[in-house]
Amino acid sequence: MQWGVYIHIPFCRQKCFYCDFPSYAGRENLMEAYVEALCQQIKIQGFSYRQKWGRPATVYIGGGTPTALPLENMAQILQTVENFIGAEIAEFTVECNPGTVDAQYLQMLKANGVNRLSFGVQSFDDGLLRRIGRIHNSAEALEAIRLAQEAGFANISLDLIYGLPEQTMEQLQASVGQALNLGVQHISIYGLQVEEGTVFARQQELGKLDLPAEEEAEAMYDYMTNVLPQHGYLRYEVSNFAQRGYESCHNRSYWHDVPYLGLGAAAHSYLEGKRYAAVADIQEYIAGIKAGDEIWKLEEEPTRQHAMEEFAFLALRTVEGLAARDFAQKFQVSLQEIYGETMAKLAQQGLLQVDDNGCRLTNQGFKYGNVVFAEFILD
Ligand code: SF4
Known part of the structure; x- marks a missing residue:
């Protein structure tokens, strides 16, 4: 049976100004205990679903910033996953933040069965990267992707955001140009949304968030959705463009009703037609796994x-x-x-x-x- 595994790493070096994902900055002291608990959950729940359904088709480690974990901790997770899966699988993705990986880290990912990387780049403009609270600059993003290619990764994705505060069409075009020059296989584009509880939401309340006008943001969308296919990146989903054969199988399964097991704090699962959400608080998650308590809540059963x-x-x-x-x-x-x-x-x-x-x-x-x-x- 076809199914996928999602593993959530809820740590980030710092919170980006637009982000409302379940991720926390300044919790490095919990990383080791979190990884222990996560590996325990992989061993118990992962193995139990594997016995039931066979090997998963895809594994996706997302966040948060998975690569904010020290190399040894990430290696421990990958080895636990490898034991559970048993052999290389078709698509094994890790999300990377360009400010957190070096050649050694990328080689370790490759050596442990990871065959797809997804880089959160967002823009190649240093001023904009600072404005949105990213921890990396453009040169670091270019270097991280070059190092990944050198480490042998032949399936790389990067994310770009349009409609950022004070972003101009020229800046966007330059960023798209840089992305195209890198020869990555997959590009995801997102329009900025101001989410409740974020730094941007507070700035907006204070009248300090200068977003492009609606027509400008629309022109940026039009530009990206026209230029990417012209360069061989075909749209296969609202936000996702890929060279032929490089569409993300893991993401596709979300849209096509394929079950997935979510492991880690705040991870969601879709199993046998029901949706579950794990506790989002890191300490609660660790304590729950240690005590063998139920850490999932069944989301309201849909009519x-x-x-x-x-x-x-x-x-x-x-x-x-x-x-x-x-x-x-x-x-x-x-x-x-x-x-x-x-x-x-x-x-x-x-x-x-x-x-x-x-x-x-x-x-x-x-x-x-x-x-x-x-x-x-x-x-
Ligand atoms: S690195 Fe990603 S998950 Fe972390 S705060 Fe930024 S956007 Fe959110």
């Missing part, structure tokens, strides 16, 4: 209606879109019966392409995805 909506939203994020056959198989009712009118309306507005196989977003649909997703909410 049939919510399950349909979620299935539709996730599939619509991809270029393949929402397949009529998959929908009917899962819910024993036709896609046409549930969403026929919605699909016809969105097709008329040029946001959706509809045929007997199902429906998928048009280019306009990708741009105004939220309008489409809102229409897929069932009353």
Whole structure:
């Protein structure tokens, strides 16, 4: 059976100004105990699901900043994962922050079965990197990716953000140019969202966050979504572009209803149609694992209606879109019966392409995805 594993590392050197992910700065004193607890969880839960479902297809270590862990701690996790999996798997990703890796660290990842790296670069403009609270500069990002390529990684992704405070189109174009020059295999793009509880949210309240106007941010989106395919990076999901054959299998599984086991504090799991969330507090997680307590909470069980909506939203994020056959198989009712009118309306507005196989977003649909997703909410 196809399934994936997500491992969460909730540490960062410092909190980026836009970030509301479950990650903490200044908790280095907890790293060793966290890694012990995590390895224990991998051994117990990982092995139990492996026995049930066979080897996972993908493993993804994310965060936080996984590479904020000292090399020995990360090696310990990778060796525990290797014992649990037993052999090299098709896609084993580690998220890296350019300010935290050197040649030795990257070689260690490679030697321990990691075959894909995802670098959070965000921009190659030093002023902007400082403005958003990143710990690295542009030269360090370029160097980290060069070192990764030298260490033998042939599947590298990098993230870029557009719509940053005071960001100009020229700055964005320069960053995209740098990314293209690196010859990485995969690029993810995100529009800045100001999330509650972040430094940016506070700056916004104080009137100190100068974001590009809506039209400017839209022009940046248009630029990126046009220029990346021209250079061989094909869009396969709302935010993700890849050279052919380098689409992330792990991320694809989230959008296509594949189960995954989340290990670590704050990790989410999707198992046998149910969603679980682990406790987010690091100390609570460590204590819970040590005591053998339940560290997962079952998230509210979705109604049939919510399950349909979620299935539709996730599939619509991809270029393949929402397949009529998959929908009917899962819910024993036709896609046409549930969403026929919605699909016809969105097709008329040029946001959706509809045929007997199902429906998928048009280019306009990708741009105004939220309008489409809102229409897929069932009353
Ligand atoms: S490095 Fe990543 S997870 Fe950590 S604060 Fe920055 S954006 Fe958030």
